[in-house]
Amino acid sequence: MKRYHDIVGDGGSRVLEQVAEQRARVTDGLAGVRHLVAVGSGKGGVGKSTLTLQLAGALRARGLRIAILDADFNGPSQARMAGVQEALFVPGSHKVALPRTTNGIAVFSMGSMIPESEALEFESASHGESHTWRATREFALLGEILRSFEWGSLDLLMFDLPPGAERTVQYAEYLGPRTSFVLVTIPSEVARGVVARSVAALSKGPNRVLGYVENMSGYYCRDCNAIKPLFDSHDQPAPGQRRLEIPCLGTVPFDPELARHCDRGIPLAELPDTPVGRALEHVAQQLLDSLESTPEFPR
Ligand SMILES: Nc1ncnc2c1ncn2[C@@H]1O[C@H](COP(=O)(O)OP(=O)(O)OP(=O)(O)O)[C@@H](O)[C@H]1O
Numbered sequence: 367m368k369r370y371h372d373i374v375g376d377g378g379s380r381v382l383e384q385v386a387e388q389r390a391r392v393t394d395g396l397a398g399v400r401h402l403v404a405v406g407s408g409k410g411g412v413g414k415s416t417l418t419l420q421l422a423g424a425l426r427a428r429g430l431r432i433a434i435l436d437a438d439f440n441g442p443s444q445a446r447m448a449g450v451q452e453a454l455f456v457p458g459s460h461k462v463a464l465p466r467t468t469n470g471i472a473v474f475s476m477g478s479m480i481p482e483s484e485a486l487e488f489e490s491a492s493h494g495e496s497h498t499w500r501a502t503r504e505f506a507l508l509g510e511i512l513r514s515f516e517w518g519s520l521d522l523l524m525f526d527l528p529p530g531a532e533r534t535v536q537y538a539e540y541l542g543p544r545t546s547f548v549l550v551t552i553p554s555e556v557a558r559g560v561v562a563r564s565v566a567a568l569s570k571g572p573n574r575v576l577g578y579v580e581n582m583s584g585y586y587c588r589d590c591n592a593i594k595p596l597f598d599s600h601d602q603p604a605p606g607q608r609r610l611e612i613p614c615l616g617t618v619p620f621d622p623e624l625a626r627h628c629d630r631g632i633p634l635a636e637l638p639d640t641p642v643g644r645a646l647e648h649v650a651q652q653l654l655d656s657l658e659s660t661p662e663f664p665r
């Protein structure tokens with residue numbers, strides 16, 4: 367059996383060329399997009415998908431041309447949340463048109479293609495799928511999605527990332543240095559610890575991290591029109607509590623009504639005049655300000 371060092375070049379696999387070709391496909395597909403923002407965390411279930419959709423909605427209401435690419439291929443939430451689960455894909459002149467939400471956001475989500483009762487399976491080169499193989503297939507799939515669908519000219523393309531700190535970094539690598547990151551956490555030390563790892567890992571690469579959003583920062587009680595603490599640590603940070611060393615773009619309380627809207631796939635055309643709506647507006651403005659101050663990368 368040949369060892370790694372016995373192989374001259376890439377062993378005839380053209381692996382480096384293939385990676386370069388895949389990367390070019392991703393870059394070409396993003397040429398008409400002004401800003402690229404990946405919403406990640408590292409931690410699962412903290413509200414990445416919810417915030418992606420609601421922030422996209424807030425920015426859409428200001429007239430921006432926006433699309434969401436749900437990059438959580440095996441745990442897609444956007445199709446259901448954005449109400450495009452039953453969307454029909456209509457071939458255009460060259461590429462396939464993307465379904466749109468009722469408020470005009472173009473959405474690609476595997477959830478529009480594969481029923482929730484089925485999982486997306488990548489054929490494996492070997493028995494017992496390796497992480498390397500899976501990552502390669504995901505990267506190839508991302509390139510195909512960007513190439514095959516009509517993204518057009520966009521002000522902003524938001525990527526809804528899957529959980530996992532290592533996958534957050536992997537996507538930074540896939541999407542290239544033009545993509546800025548927003549990280550989502552919740553006011554718990556466990557979540558903050560995981561997100562801190564993503565911050566540390568991203569800081570070693572060229573991608574800009576715009577800041578973090580603290581989601582579920584309290585509970586919005588509609589009956590009493592007040593925010594109540596959800597986590598003990600929220601009101602009284604423990605001495606020496608870990609803080610994320612990146613800007614805070616805002617805090618968003620938990621609102622059961624928002625969760626219901628997400629479950630029913632009803633995108634909000636306008637954010638409500640409630641503490642949660644105002645919090646999301648604030649984060650959207652911070653995001654916009656931060657993006658406008660981002661130096662443009664050469665395309
Ligand atoms: N601020 C909020 N108010 C009400 N519900 C929320 C809020 N944030 C998230 N949720 C709800 O919490 C659940 C988890 O949120 P979401 O799916 O957005 O998390 P995620 O980080 O994308 O998860 P995953 O890691 O699985 O991708 C969803 O049911 C969502 O509707």
Ligand SMILES: [Mg+2]
Pocket residue numbers: 414415416438443526527528
């Ligand atoms: Mg999600």
